[in-house]
Amino acid sequence: MIHPLPPGTRDVLPDEMRELRALSERLRASFEAAGYGEVWTPTVEYEETLRHGDERAGRAGVYRLFDERGRVLVLRTDMTLSIARLVATRYGGVRPPVRLCYFAHAYRAIERGRGHAREFLQGGIELIGPPAPEGEAEVVALVLEALSAAGLRRHRIGLGDGSLVRELLAELEVPPERRGALLEHLSRRDLVALETEARELGLSEAACELLVTLPSLRGGPEVLEGVDGPVGRAVEGLRALHELLAERGAAERVILDLGLVRELGYYTGAVFEVYDPAVGYAIGGGGRYDELLGRFGTPLPACGIALDIGRVHAAQAAEERLG
């Protein structure tokens, strides 16, 4: 008999479950050892509550349901919004820093036939209090270390700045109404459309060149050479962060990426993506969200990273297979 499951969901049998548990345990041990206490928040929350943090909590891709009184509930799409809510309501009088970690499922609507998960297990950390770049350096170094402890050997973290591209567009005096399309091309990395659109704006040759090449810069600290001018603040921030990571011995594991854009709307500064060469997709991501807690009534700077445990597990298995 076939009893179908919704696409993007699946059963986990003992062999896999044991490995997932072991992986989560190792990550949790690293996080706890660094002072990140584990929390749990409800799988369902009121939509209007989460909307305080991100207007797009009610966007497409979110599962909504009604409770018995007709109030709209949403299944969490990540843990960061819920943790921001938790910190604002439960840690009001506590002096920062607050260090929290979590292992919990999140839910997103998916496109059929893409191999994406509708229900996925996230494990991550949130560091509330320390400003840039100290906060970033701590979470990036800790996630790299936790992944090593979990058995990955070739993982890397890409570092970018979520405001860099906006800063660049403002600096080049691109009319505000034209910025949306350019940002869209950039976030999709459609460099062909980006170049075409940039030329249509009638920017100078140099400005056009900058708009196309700057977001393609990625690599070691050398990519920051000579790009201070138009995006000085973002570049300065990345340089400072890279120096702190070098002090922590993590520099060779990070890739500076001036074109890195994360989709979530609440990032205000640094953005991260976690990679492993054994798999072709990012296995985690995060960033700095200095305004999010303020929207819940407790203005505090914060940053964090979430790992997709299923993807980390796939990377772990592939690394073992490749030897």
Added chain:
Amino acid sequence: MSGPSAGEGGLTLAVPRGALFAATLDLLDALGIDTRAVRDNPRRLLFEGPGLGAGVDRIVTVRPSDVPTYVEHGAADLGVTGKDVLLEAPDREVYELLDLRYGGCRMVVAARAGDDALDESLRRLGAARVATKYPRVAARHFAATGRQAEIIEVKGSVELAPLTGLVDAIVDLTATGTTLAENGLEVREEIAASTARLVANPVAHKLKAAAVDALVERVREVVG
């Protein structure tokens, strides 16, 4: 064959079989990539060998419409495919790095010459019936132009559909218009122009940045 290898060793390149095949191999030759094995073995799909040239050490040959799939999942680091394929798969997470300028063609709405079935259906029945191999492009085009359309997906010889009364119009790719003309069809609207594009896996684009950039630079020099 090992799994995805974004980040280590040389580059894996997905080459499209079909209309773009010959021009793509010519491009690879111009880049100094050894394509003799690919040319000599039309049935083989995987070509490995350290140092095929230009940082590439593996070539896979796949259907053009499968190129974004292989590249998205990291089974290939880079690939060549038509813009038409990318338009039909807009949410595939691949980076579109370069317009390769060859393989030029147009995505068009075509209907029987001297026949107003398309307009008449829209006027009297409220919706046009449209056959295509590109259902998402077709649906988007009709929605964007404010017309209702019933999209019928067919796998081959789309030109036949309006001739048999299956549909009022087709959305298809045409290079010269010869096949359309031979079947008594004419272009009514142009949706988009298409050429071959170089696409990259997002993770390989970062972890193999130096190799990818070097290859892109060479391609830029060759395609001008």
